[in-house]
Amino acid sequence: MSRAERLLQLLQVLRRYRRPVSGQTLANELCISTRTLYRDIASLQAQGAIIEGAPGIGYVMKPGFMLPPIMFRSEELDALVLGMRWVADRCDETLSGGALGALAKIAAVLPAELRRELEESSLLVGAPLTRPAHTISPDLLRAAVRAELKLEITYVDGSGIQSRRVVWPFALVYFDQARVLMCWCELRADFRNFRSDRILSVEQKMERYPKRRSTLLREWRKLNQVASRTILPESDSMAQ
Incomplete structure (x- = not known):
């Protein structure tokens, strides 16, 4: 994993926690040493990420920091495409349009190689079983x-x-x-x-x-x- 990918993954991990989490827990999740973790947190703080805490206390990231251009691993892209296609196929018109719109927005900010991978995904949603009609919107x-x-x-x-x-x-x-x-x-x-x-x-x-x-x-x-x-x-x- 490159350092850029590791920093992005650290941001994503921090976003999952609403309360301070120990450096050791973060290091274990990222499979890195605590020394490397402290350097990475300092790098993110220098780039504008509002990460509060200190060694021995724990860390928490305040909302508002914008991620750099979106990067996804292959399995993350597969999950996004399959999930959005399921919603577009199985749900009502409003949610279907929302899923397709969200997928288009994600594709627009992906690097060219990842955008091509998303557009050419071979994960498809099968034909639905007959569903009952709904009277209520x-x-x-x-x-x-x-x-x-x-x-x-x-x-x-x-x-x-x-x-x-x-x-x-x-x-x-x-x-x-x-x-x-x-x-x-x-x-x-x-x-x-x-x-x-x-x-x-x-x-x-x-x-x-x-x-x-x-x-x-x-x-x-x-x-x-x-x-x-x-x-x-x-x-x-x-x-x-």
Whole structure:
């Protein structure tokens, strides 16, 4: 690995940590000596990176430092292309356009060799299985999650029983054959998951729910240690 690549990787590692991290931890992750790490941090600080800390205390990078022209390893480019192509193929028009736009922006700032590698990637997304139609715009659901707004929904379960309830939406989960809105349900006073294709109507309450969505997500995770089993939409006991 060249020194430039190592400095870029150090920046990326520092960005992952929100609290001070020891020099030894950083050195171990980069497979370098602590002496080399201290020199690299001094180099980044000289280039304008706001890295606070000292040996024996730990380091944290403050936001705002702009990365140099984007560089990616081959596996990182593969992950980007495959992920963006999946979103473009599987998601609604808004997210599909966002994925293609983001990929174009990344390609525009890549060096010529990496841009060619991105454009010629042979990682493709297979044809999707048949997906149910959705009555409710996913833009509306995503907007409610971002703004932490209550929704009043009319929902029909797998048995055809309709219910009207007020929910606090805090996440939207994407599966190949379904989207699941994760909520706190006021009717049940508990967490509930709702398949978006079974939501018949939505009224945005313009009232923020009393907790932050990040708090709700943490609480949900504590209650559901194996998340993949809990949010699967196949059974109506999970997607109520």
